[in-house]
Amino acid sequence: MSKKTLIYLVVYATLGLFFIAMALTGALSSNVMRYLVQIFLYISIGEVWNLLSGYAGMTSLGQQAFIGLAGYSVAMATTVYKIHFGLGILIGVGISAIVATVLAFLLLRMRGMYFSITTWVVAEALGTFFLSWGYVGKGAGMTMNITPYPRVDALYNMSLAICLVTLAVVYILLRSKIGLGLTAMRDNISAAASLGVDIGRTRFLVYLVSAVITAVAGAIFCINKGTIYPDSGFSIGWTISMVFICIIGGVGTIEGPVVGAVIYVLLQEFLAHYPGWSNIILGIIAILIIIYMPDGIVGTIKKKWIALNRKTEKAA
Amino acid sequence: MYIVQVLINGILLGGIYAVIGLGMSLILGIVKLTNLAHGEYVIVGAFASTVLSEMLGIDPLLTVFISIPLMFIFGYLLQRILINHSMKRGAEPALLVTFGFSIILKDAMLLKFSPDARHISTDYSNNVVNVFGMDISILNGLLLFISIIVILLLTLFLDKTYMGKAIRATADDAEAAALSGINVDKAFAVAMGLATATAAVSGLCVSMKWTFYPTSGGRYLLVAFVVVVIGGLGDIKGTLVAGILFGLMQVIGGANYGLLISYIFLILFLVVQPKNLLGRLKNKGGARV
Amino acid sequence: MSKDILKLENIKVKYGDFVAVDGVTMNVKEGHMVSVIGLNGSGKTSLMNAVAGLTKISEGKVYLGDEDVTGYSSHKMVSAGLSLVPQGGHCFNRMTVLDNLIVGSYKKSARADKQKNLEKVFELFPVLAEKKDMAAGSLSGGQRQMVAIGRALMSNPKIILFDELSLGLAPVVVKDIYATIKKINEIDNTTIVLIEQDTRRAIATTDYSYIMLKGKVLLEGDATDLSDEDIKKAYFGI
């Protein structure tokens, strides 16, 4: 194990343990916990979108499909079938995995913008379908019927868990044989194919993993909100947040979405003082970053760091 | 008789859908850019007509004479200042810039106009004439007429003028166009200006035909996609046919299932062949369009 | 008698750290036909693309007449009077032959001469007049090359650069096109730069030749200066 790997692991483990300890000791105020819930969940969905777009070259604009499916699964499970919401999440994950597998057959043959558009259209089509489906309450949506309703500390634990699991999965995946091929695909797809990387299988796997994790995080998002309706569950807004998080933090790195999610949640909180302006300002920031800082915050710092190291090496 | 009525209604609506797709098609075919903000352009056009007709007290149909040049300048500058720049970084950054722009526009409209439903109604909005036993809405007829005029003017511009030829040349081979003395950045900007100008017209149609919200952009973007994918990139005649096809789907599917049918149609379409249906049929010599 | 119309001073073209053109100096006299010869990878296309403004010049200066045109973009180069016919012609395949030619007269100063230039092109290439309403993409390779040449003529250029006209064409067609180029040179006193792999033909047809290898000019001179032996030695090392 290289020194760098060790440092990474220590930092991640320390942070993870710190947040777990915080939960156990009850040292955090419920207000802070509320922010952290958001941050943890956004890290999760940001990380997997990053895998999709930043590594596998599949810029999906339709990840909200899995958030909606999972949210509705929990709602149905708790209101209609009166079963535990945990079981509802599991059902949501199962449905998402099945849908993702079926979609993969259609989507993985497509390239570039056709992939992006089709993912979006699929999500919109699902939203439109739920809008006119009496069984799920049409446009009015459903309310989660969970007793006792999970409090903020329970939500904190759940979202911390999914965040840690996501980071671990992404980390292990990228360290594995598949991740090696995936990183190669990120840098040059035809070279990767020529060196023996099975592009199709790698893409499928990444798509599946991202669907499952997005579903879990989405279910917790919906439980946190308490209600779900088609315009919220299948909203393009989810993808907007994923795109922002990855652009701000930097695509193609593990740290990027973490930094991006923290900034995103804090920025949104700050912008809440200026009602209506938040997305406008976020949009402007994102465009400026795409044009002037295409590697995002993390990528730019990394590049600067390498350049700096080189300078000092030369000076020495 | 009912079937004929449905056909007529579908065709009348088809003109509107064709113009919505036209702007998208121009940008995809010429600039090779997937413009995710096109739906918002349509809504901007709709608000432009609403505000102008209220402010000036003129018939909404006349507002296009002001909104078209305004929207053209808007699109031209946008491409010249922002998008040309981001396109040099690759297709994906440019895609995301238009995505960012769609969000900015949407929320700016929410801020300015509140999330309420809007609609322009006139004295002739609900008038119907009876031709050979068929009911024909005057409004639908007028909108179809305007749509066809726009399509004709655009075709003429692209076919006959120096700038139009330059734009087509750039679409075919940007490098050879530059070597023929064409400023490619400018050609792209004019193409974007034309696309936003068509959005001014589709905006007018949307505002007179349906209710719209600042958030309706996504819906019309998808409409544009369906029309473009069926009709083929940069193919103006194909776009008209696809628009009518789409109109028929809406009329047959009704309010509840019209959109869903077209989504499913689009997905199947993309899966089968991400090129264009009409073009393929033409190549095989099977279709007469 | 004639002054230099195109002067290249120590041109370097780099793609990243790849040096494609490594310090080339050339002087092309007005009304001359000049050839730039070299195998692929010798840097001749990179040089011409950079001169015509398609790619960036890393170092050096380009003068067209007395005007410093270093760093001009392609469309400004055309306005200044320099046209490049790129490798393989590159027609606008979905447009008609006539429209292809009209696009050639896009620059403001050439529009007035559109009709006159069209007649000239059709006289040089009668086959294009016959096929003027057909899509350029449906023509044969040689005819597409003619469209590209005609398109360049439409802009009233002072100097035309031709990149590998003979590429992929049958010998008979090549011979015809070469004859036409000679005619263009003679009629309007248009300066011609031919970029070629075909050494013998190029040296025989032009007034002056540059032979490039690995980004540098290896030999230069007119037909009497350049012997077959020298060239063979330069190419094959025998």
Added chain:
Amino acid sequence: MQQTANKVLKVKNVCSGYERIRILNGLSFDVYEGEVLGVIGPNGCGKTTMLNTLVGLIRIDEGKIEFNGKEVSKLPPFARCGLGIGRTFQVPRPFVGMSLLDNVLVASVHGAGHSIKDGEKIAQECLDRVGLGDKAKLKAGELTLLDRKKLEIARALGTEPKLLLLDEVAAGLTELEVTEVMKLVEELKKENLTIIWIEHIIETMVNATDRLMCMAEGKNVIIGKPEEVVASPIVEELYLGVQEDE
């Protein structure tokens, strides 16, 4: 000697190209085990397209490619790589964000099927062989062109190919650098790899190859002993043009 050796690769009447432009137009040739087959030909004759078709990056329209007796014409690139066809790119395509070791590791893990642990050892060996051993930790994006070319070769070796396709390894390098890369290829020859080698510097090709093929217009014009091919009137005509008295 060559005549008795096995045919590793059989290319029969292959046609391929991009969209509507056909570049290979009935290309046929065989490659014998252990030989170095040089490929020359004027610009645009389809040399690189041939490599892309052999590895499966370009779909084959007509004809057949057999590798070690198995038809591979329809297999995706990764499968052909797994069977033992390795290649380099003319303009190097390193994975710029990855270390040199990881670059080669992709090849040894995905191409040759090793575990990551074994693969790392083999990748390091490959880097050592091309003289990049001490730069293994560097990011590939920081390399000079010469080192990128070497990395291309190291990666191709990492897939443990039976047949190695080299695409203009010397292009764009200075004279000194060319000599260095040539030496490297000389060493590969000793290991009894079968090599198809595209290059422009005809002089070196004559000395370094067992047989030479000259292509034009997507076809095999002549194939045989290097000296004979270079001396043939067809090749002279292709490179120097027709002798005309005017």
